[in-house]
Amino acid sequence: xxxxxxxxxxxxxxKSEEGKAQPSQEAGVEKKQAxxxxxxxxxxxPWRTAAFFLSLFSCLFxxxxxxxxxxxxxxxxxxxxxxxxxxxxxxxxxxALEDVNMDKVQDVLFLYxxxxxxxxASNHSCGDVGLDTPxxxxxxxxxxxxxxxxxxxxxxxxxxxxxxxxxxxxxxxPGCLVAGEPRTLxxxxxxxxxxxxxxxxxxxxxASMLRPFLxxxxxxxxxxxxxxxxxxxxxEIKSSIHSGKTGQQIGSKGSLGLxxxxxxxxHVTKSGAYYVVFHSASFLYGYSLKDLYDxxxxxxxxxxxxxxWEKMIxxxxxxxxxxxxxxxxxxxxxxxxxxxxxxxxxxDGCDLLDGEKLVPLWTLNATGxxxxxxxxxxxxxxxAIALEDGAGNRRKILIVDSSSGSLLWSCPxxxxxxxxxxxxxxxxxxRSAFFFWGSxxxxxxxxxxxxxxxxxxxxxxxxxxxxxxLANVTDNIVAFEAVLFERSRHACYVLLxxxxxxxxxxxxxxxxxxxxxxxxxxxxxxxxxxEPEGDKAIxxxxxxxxxxxxA
Numbered sequence: 001x002x003x004x005x006x007x008x009x010x011x012x013x014x015k016s017e018e019g020k021a022q023p024s025q026e027a028g029v030e031k032k033q034a035x036x037x038x039x040x041x042x043x044x045x046p047w048r049t050a051a052f053f054l055s056l057f058s059c060l061f062x063x064x065x066x067x068x069x070x071x072x073x074x075x076x077x078x079x080x081x082x083x084x085x086x087x088x089x090x091x092x093x094x095x096a097l098e099d100v101n102m103d104k105v106q107d108v109l110f111l112y113x114x115x116x117x118x119x120x121a122s123n124h125s126c127g128d129v130g131l132d133t134p135x136x137x138x139x140x141x142x143x144x145x146x147x148x149x150x151x152x153x154x155x156x157x158x159x160x161x162x163x164x165x166x167x168x169x170x171x172x173x174p175g176c177l178v179a180g181e182p183r184t185l186x187x188x189x190x191x192x193x194x195x196x197x198x199x200x201x202x203x204x205x206x207a208s209m210l211r212p213f214l215x216x217x218x219x220x221x222x223x224x225x226x227x228x229x230x231x232x233x234x235x236e237i238k239s240s241i242h243s244g245k246t247g248q249q250i251g252s253k254g255s256l257g258l259x260x261x262x263x264x265x266x267h268v269t270k271s272g273a274y275y276v277v278f279h280s281a282s283f284l285y286g287y288s289l290k291d292l293y294d295x296x297x298x299x300x301x302x303x304x305x306x307x308x309w310e311k312m313i314x315x316x317x318x319x320x321x322x323x324x325x326x327x328x329x330x331x332x333x334x335x336x337x338x339x340x341x342x343x344x345x346x347x348d349g350c351d352l353l354d355g356e357k358l359v360p361l362w363t364l365n366a367t368g369x370x371x372x373x374x375x376x377x378x379x380x381x382x383x384a385i386a387l388e389d390g391a392g393n394r395r396k397i398l399i400v401d402s403s404s405g406s407l408l409w410s411c412p413x414x415x416x417x418x419x420x421x422x423x424x425x426x427x428x429x430x431r432s433a434f435f436f437w438g439s440x441x442x443x444x445x446x447x448x449x450x451x452x453x454x455x456x457x458x459x460x461x462x463x464x465x466x467x468x469x470l471a472n473v474t475d476n477i478v479a480f481e482a483v484l485f486e487r488s489r490h491a492c493y494v495l496l497x498x499x500x501x502x503x504x505x506x507x508x509x510x511x512x513x514x515x516x517x518x519x520x521x522x523x524x525x526x527x528x529x530x531e532p533e534g535d536k537a538i539x540x541x542x543x544x545x546x547x548x549x550x551a
Contacts, residue, residue, distance in 0.1 A: 078105060078490060080517045082146035086508040089114035089134075091498040095479045096163040096176065098140070098190040100150070105143040106485045109176070109190055110496055111136055111158055112508050129153050134505075136180065138193060141510060143485045152193040155180025162213050167224040169196030170245040177227070179209050185247055199247030202240040207233035214266045216241070216274070219293050219301060220250050228266075228276075228292070235259050237278075241296055251297035257318070258285060265331050270339045270356060273306035277320070277342065279328040284320040284344070284358075286313045312358060322358055324351070330372045334383070334402055343385065345369050350387070352405065362405030370395060370415075376424035376432035378408045378461045386422055386434060388415075397422070397436050409464060411527060413438035418500070419454060423482035425491055427460065428546035434459045435470075435482050435493065456493070457525070458515070460545065467525040468542055470518040475509070476500050482515075488548045491515040519543045 089112045096109040115134040116125070126135035136158045140149040160179040168175030168187050175196055178186045183205065187196040203209065214228040224245035231238050237258040241250045256278075264278045266289075274289035288310070290303035312321055322344070330345035334352065341355045349365045350373075366389040376399075378384040383402040388395050393416050399409040415438050424432040436457045454477065458468040475497035482493045492515060498508035519542045524535040533541070 078144040078485065079146070080514045082512050084141055084146050084148075084510040086112055086114055088505045089498065089508040090503075090505050091478050091496055091508045092136075092158050092161065093479050094158075094161045095481045095494055095496055096161075096190065097143075097481075097483055098163070100140045100191050101142065102191075103144070104486060105490070106483060107143045107149060108141045108494055108510065108512070109163065110139055110141070110479070110510055111154070111161060111178075112139065112498075113137070113157065114505070114508075124151070124153055126153050131156050138176075138178070138188060140190070140193065143512070146510070146512065150193040152188070152195075154178050154186055154188065155184065157181040160209055160211050160213070162211070163190060165213070165215055165227075165244070168244055170222070170224045171196065177213060185242070187247060197245075197247040199242065199249075202229075202242070202249045202253060203231040203238060204233050207231040207238070210237075210262070210264075214264075214276070215244070216266070216289060217303065218244075219297060222246070226250065228289075230256075230262075230264065232262075237262055239292060239296065241293065251299075254292060254296045256285075256287065263328075263331055265333050265342070267333065267340065267342065267355065269306040269309060271304060271306050273304040273309065275306070275309055277331060279331045279344070282324040282327055282346075284322045284328070284331075285318045286320045287318055288313075308356065320358060322353065329369060332373055334375070334385075343373065345373060345387075350385075350400075350405075352402070364400060364405045364407075366398070367391060367396075371421050374422050374424060375402075376434055377426065377430060378432070380430035384408060384432075386424070388422070390415075393439075397434075399434070409459075409461070411436075411459070411467070413457070415439065418476060420477045420480035423480065423493070425482050425484060426548050426550060428488075428548050429462070430548075431461050433482075433491075433545065433547075437477075437480070456518075458519070458522070458542065460542065463538065463541070465527045465529055466538055467527065468519060468539070469523040469525055470515070471513065473497070484547055484549055488546075491547050516543055 092111045094111050097106040098109055100107040113134050113136045126133045131153055135153050136155045137151055138154040139151045142149055155178055158178055158180045163176040164174045165177055166174050168177065175187050176190050179201060180186065183201045184198055185201055186198045188194060189196055208231060210230045210232065216226050216228050218224060219226045219241055220243055222243060222245045226244045227242045229240045237256045239254040239256060242248065243250055258278060258280055260280055262278050262280045264276055267275045267277050276287045276289060278285040286309060288305050290301055290305055293301040293303060324344065324346050326346040326348045328344055328346055332343040334341045334343050339355050342353045344351045344353060347368050349363060351363050352361045354361055368389065368391045370388045370390060374386045376384055376386055378399050385400045385402050387398040387400060389398050390396055393414050395413055395415050397411045397413060398407060401408055413436060419437045423435045426432055437454055438457060439454065452474050454473050455469050456471045458470050477495060478498050479496040484490060485492050492512055495511040499506040519539055522539060524538050
């Protein structure tokens with residue numbers, strides 16, 4: 001059979017080639033058909049593209065249409081200035097900032113004591129919460145226009161108030177705490193004014209509570225930070241720990257063995273150990289937070305001790321090896337990389353102590369420091385300390401380099417004991433704008449007595465020989481704050497004026513003013529050599545100044 005096939009192939013060779021060519025021809029037909037399909041697809045492609053773009057434009061048109069139809073939330077424009085007035089009242093040295101109505105503008109919290117509430121956003125009277133009339137009210141005023149956001153009677157009278165306390169009442173948002181009469185602690189929500197908890201003050205009726213309240217690690221394991229209080233009771237300093245969640249006292253009162261006037265800070269070493277550092281007379285005293293906890297609660301806490309600090313603290317008197325030549329007036333923590341140093345402010349100067357070894361890093365001599373220092377930036381990103389040095393109604397504003405103690409700037413100003421403390425706002429060039437209060441005239445050699453008129457001055461390091469006099473006030477200033485009402489913008493200052501301490505009821509006013517508006521009408525004060533720029537150019541430079549919120 002194979003031989004016959006081979007023979008046939010030799011006789012008819014073309015027949016064999018035709019057989020092989022047949023599939024090739026069929027493949028060609030398929031290729032043509034496939035080619036025909038491609039051509040057909042190419043003809044359909046523009047229609048599909050058109051349909052795609054038509055649907056895309058339809059979606060965009062719908063979105064744009066809805067954006068015009070649906071109303072967008074209208075953000076209320078912040079007023080340049082506003083005020084709230086109370087005719088017969090007294091007020092307290094307390095101002096706090098909180099975004100109460102969540103409009104990204106800071107609102108103002110303050111306290112006043114009066115017979116009646118405003119009635120605009122409060123139907124609560126003193127009698128509604130079991131208080132006699134008059135009583136103290138906590139108030140939240142809108143930062144945009146001063147409108148009343150909420151108001152609540154908080155205590156019969158107020159001794160101390162502190163806000164921005166984390167985890168107060170075991171909530172995510174910080175809270176405010178009032179120590180008031182009759183001998184109660186009241187924690188309230190700054191956004192609503194609602195009470196989170198109340199509890200009795202654990203000190204005796206004749207005790208005077210001290211400030212500040214210290215926020216400490218959780219001692220009772222309830223998941224919230226706790227509060228450490230100090231009070232002067234029968235001339236002796238006592239301590240007490242309360243739960244930040246419920247306000248209940250943890251353990252019993254403690255006695256520190258200190259007497260007289262004291263001040264204190266909660267210092268954290270680089271090893272993570274907590275120490276309460278007191279100043280009394282010309283000495284410093286150190287108390288381990290672990291020892292205070294253990295003695296008051298009768299338990300052994302998991303807090304740390306720092307071996308180097310334990311060696312420095314006297315085991316009986318708790319005295320630290322720091323002796324001042326004069327009475328210590330203030331103790332201030334200065335943040336540094338990886339820890340904090342301690343600024344010891346005496347009547348005749350300052351000593352900056354290393355936060356680990358308590359050795360002096362520098363010393364500054366002065367005539368008499370009148371108020372607690374404030375911190376700012378004179379050089380870009382270089383912390384500086386602003387001090388008020390002087391005696392009587394004559395003083396100097398000193399700005400000192402915190403790293404070396406060298407004097408960077410000074411200016412003489414007249415003042416009196418009613419003058420509010422200074423303030424700072426950080427600017428976009430990584431410096432600070434400084435705000436000082438003084439009399440209506442700069443101090444001069446003739447020793448003219450200051451009048452009741454107090455002036456607010458603004459200073460920026462880029463103009464070292466210039467001040468701007470922003471405002472003049474004759475009312476008694478109870479509290480003052482420089483504030484950025486919005487993130488890195490809307491620089492303002494807030495004034496709370498009212499009767500002096502110990503005086504009877506009278507007019508109380510809460511006032512907000514925008515710094516830029518006061519710059520336009522400010523008076524340029526030249527210190528010594530005049531700036532080459534004219535007054536208008538200087539005001540324009542201050543007006544265009546940009547600010548930044550702390551990180």
